[in-house]
Amino acid sequence: MSAPIRAKINIVYYSTYTHVQKLAEGLKRGAERVANVDVNILQVAETLPEEVLAKMGAPAKPENVPVATPDDLVSADGILLGFPTRFGMVPAQMKAFLDSTGGLWATGALRGKQAGLFFSTNTQHGGQETTAFTLLPYLAHQGLQYVPFGYGHPAMQKNTEVIGSSPYGAGIIAGVEGDSPSKTELEIAEAQGEYFAKQVLIRVLGEKAAEQQ
Template sequence: MTRVLVLFYSRHGSTAALARQVARGVASVSGAEAILRTVPPVAPETRAASPPVPEEGAPYATLADLRECDALAMGSPTRFGNMAAPMKYFLDGTSELWLEGALSGKPAGVFTSTSTQHGGQESTLLTMMVPLLHHGALVLGLPYTLQPLSDTRSGGTPYGPSHVASSAAGNRLDEHEQALARALGRRLAVAAIALAGHRDGLR
């Protein structure tokens, strides 16, 4: 099976909801499976370490998860137009993978959520791509051949799926946001399957 790692950090559930839709998109492709993983929170003050296994939800990611996957979808809420600290902290610990070229030639994509329409979705997605490019990943976005990208009045960008976490809408993903998240999952799975056996030529 082609393994697509859906790696995310979520504080209030919106990014986790997007991650589940990305995973559904992966699962819609024959021969592909989604692996959901999260990262532990970080805090500015010293405190007890997080338990090795979360009390609920997806397990914490390990370097082995990134090493063994065939494609990667990475999601984080926006923090002042950038990814949240827990995701950045996790990525800062992936030098071992960079030295190995473990992600080189693997398809990758990004997704995010914000509390407001203009809360930095696109800048967050673009800056999340930077470490993936340093790792040599093949970064995929969403093309305008996807009709929901033109129809959406909430989240959704050509750089990746997004969600506007509006309290007025009950913080639920709308149909366009869901469709675009699933589209990213499908695109990553299809790309990973198509590239199987050819990664050495892309490293």
């Protein structure tokens, strides 16, 4: 019997204060529930000087998470991009990484791959939808197939708890105090990771089947 076909997912994030990093770990746990899927977490390079980060009270970046390069997008079947909001938009650090992928655009290296998004805001109305929205043109220009999460977890239909997330993906309301992400936010992240992994595996299997027709 031949070895099972596997799909590879790379989760690429930027996080100043670790909220998005924790969300990335939640997505990884969820994606790993799907058999025959390999999942890696990578961080994009910081662009702010050390003295600015110190003034912002930002902790050191984790040393055990590799820094992403454009090749990490090419080698994956599915890409999950995570980032905190900056004025309702994608932060410069993630933008700088994406802006380094012009060569991939030129060769169409990402066309047909799938992508999903997750994010963090400090407040309820600080950009749980717009932050993701500002990244959609990138996906379109690269020919990446956006896999929105929709209302993929029951908690997203309820108003009994203040939680992050939107149909664009899993999210956190970071807040200024308390534990964040909450248990519910992590459950949503895991559900998105699992859903995304299934969608990517289905596409990879479908492509192989089409090749063999």
